[in-house]
Amino acid sequence: MLHTSNRIKMPLGFWEGLRRLGMATHDVVRKAQLPITIITEPVVTTAQYFAIWQAYSDLIDDTAKGIIKLATSFETDHYPPAVLAAYHARDYRDALKRMARYKQLCPPESLRITEEGEHCTIELEWLYTEQPGPPMLVGITLAFLLELGRRGTGQPLRAKFVEFSHSIGDVQTLEAYFGCRIQIGANCNRLTIHREDLDRPFVSYNAELLEILTPVLDQSLNEQQRSRSITEMVKWIMKRSLTGGRPDIQTIASELGMSDRTLQRRLTDEGTSFKHLLTQVRHEQAREYLADPSLDIKEVAFLIGYEDQNSFYRAFRLWEGDTPSNWRTEYLGANLIN
Known part of the structure; x- marks a missing residue:
């Protein structure tokens, strides 16, 4: 029953439940655009899990x-x-x-x-x-x-x-x-x-x-809570609270039920720091948002916690060696070819 943040245990009897409703499981898998072997897999990713539910929804009349x-x-x-x-x-x-x-x-x-x-x-x-x-x-x-x-x-x-x-x-x-x-x-x-x-x-x-x-x-x-790294939990909370501001260590420590000093010590034990994780999360989220052409650069800057666009530009140049707009153009162009 243990999992990582992107490993979902499929509910026991899920596929059997679909069969009882008269739905062919193969049709659901094909609609979800997943390999047929997924039916026998006890663990799937979050994206696969959501795709399966969406496929079931698409195949039902209402x-x-x-x-x-x-x-x-x-x-x-x-x-x-x-x-x-x-x-x-x-x-x-x-x-x-x-x-x-x-x-x-x-x-x-x-x-x-x-x-x-x-x-x-x-x-x-x-x-x-x-x-x-x-x-x-x-x-x-x-x-x-x-x-x-x-x-x-x-x-x-x-x-x-x-x-x-x-x-x-x-x-x-x-x-x-x-x-x-x-x-x-x-x-x-x-x-x-x-x-x-x-x-x-x-x-x-x-x-x-x-x-x-x-x-x-x-x-x-x-066992699951002991095995889940504090780094993983901090990054998840940061991603939730980035928009329009910079999450501070006191707020996140409080959400985890510990002092900021204890949190910093735990992060040090795992070979990282709060500042490093914040930079990492902003970088990861910037790439994710820039991959969506419907968001303009100003919106992306706000969504990852930068109040002014110039600060975002400077940070992104340090991360990728290029401007956000150039990176987006190259990314979208490469994916269009693929």
Whole structure:
């Protein structure tokens, strides 16, 4: 279950789930423009993972129908261990906490749960990637969180409110499934449920099974966190917070739950420094943004944290020995030939 930032463990039973829906797995792979051997691969890259979900979405008549079909048809006996631990939890609150905790073993999705007043919100975020996940994947993730509550409690739970950042197909179909109003074009992807539902006990509660699963999953999570380099985590946070400014070590250290002195020491132990990583991230992001012809140079400078364009030009010359505009022209020309 261990992974690096760009290694995604495919959900157990995913391909079987597609077959049960009457979809040929080979068609999905071809649509995703991936090698057919991907079906037997337990681990894929983030780009491949997103391509598979997008292909499934493209082959379904309507995104909303595809979301509901997959969320409701997945048999509990095909749940991976992390989801089994949630399904057999004591109550809905315990189940959601386990989902959020063990989701770290299966990136790139991350769940942030907040209880406030009469509501509980579960917001979907992306780990290690700036690229937003396909709407189909977003929809299934949020739908399954409600499905988990329905199956666990044995009750027809209804959500309070659902927000999606992108178009998600037939909204009325989804509103009927979630049992609430849905907002499209929101600034986040979020499921809001009734807080009182969190106390509902699960009829599927299995204390003996949890005693077996929990220590194994916790050990996997601890091993993963120890193996993940601090350098990797700092770079990911930097990429999220570059736009329009320069992230400082105090802010990033706080997000990692440590002092800036401890963070600098950890980075030194890994043979790098905060300043070096910031330069490296800006360089990597500059190349990535310049490869997109829809962004002008001024926008690229802002996106990687330079308030004035001249500072960006000077930095880029040091990195590449050329101006941003010349580099872009050569890059786009070379890719056109290839």
